[in-house]
Amino acid sequence: MTTLEPRDVPPRLAIGAFILNSGLGKLKADAETAQGVHGMACVAYPFLKKIDPERFTRMLAWSEITVGGTLLAPFVPTRLAGLALTGFSGGLVGLYLRVPGMREPGSLRPTQNGIPLAKDFWMLGIGLGFLGAHVRRSRTAASRCPWHRSRG
Template identity: 45%
Template sequence: MGISIANAALRLVSGAFILNSGINKLRIDEASAAGLQQMASNGVPQMAELEPAVFGKILSVSEISLGSALLLPLVPSRLAGIGLGAFSAVLLSSYLRTPGMTESDGVRPTADGTALAKDVWLAGIAVALIFGRRAAKKIKKEK
């Protein structure tokens, strides 16, 4: 078992970023929480059913939990990657389903969409964490 330097780097970068984001949202005001909730509900409509203050707390705690899981080496990389994959899927779904975020082709970001489109790097890290170790073992066996 153990963690590779590559996985450690991926987990450190994404974990620190997400943990910091969650800590910054601990004292989010209701208006800001409502704005984030509106954007999130474009990707996952059920989120609109929550009160904005509750949504803000859930989002903050979720980001702190995910960031911590990525930073803690005792959490398996594959498990941390699955959590990161779910988180990035919601972000990308919100990006793709929010009017004005993409060009007419529905994929490339507009100027307004660039801030959310950049979160595709989290999806890439999730894929690397979930499948990276398996691929490395396969290559090692072939040699």
């Protein structure tokens, strides 16, 4: 299990606060906002049409609150927080790639409309970096290994 390293604190705080704030804002979404959020998600993921827009927006809000809280909680291992961030941002990257008008034709470069979603690539990259966080091993485990014992 990884512990919270000082180098992980700034990205966890920044992204965690950003996602948490987004989720808290969506909890108060009115019907029109819920329709917009749901409509955009349905373009990328058609199976979501089966879910009521207001229910979908509430579930999305609670998902964002959970991911944001996971990143902000210092007792949550960085790799676990990275797993949550990678899964969440992977879905958002899929949205960016599938919704028409977010990218320039034949390119990954964002249009003006796509710039707000392009940040999800950064979150995905940071999440993948957290997944690769170093696992600390105790010295006793290393001393039991004959290879390490011979090095003295």
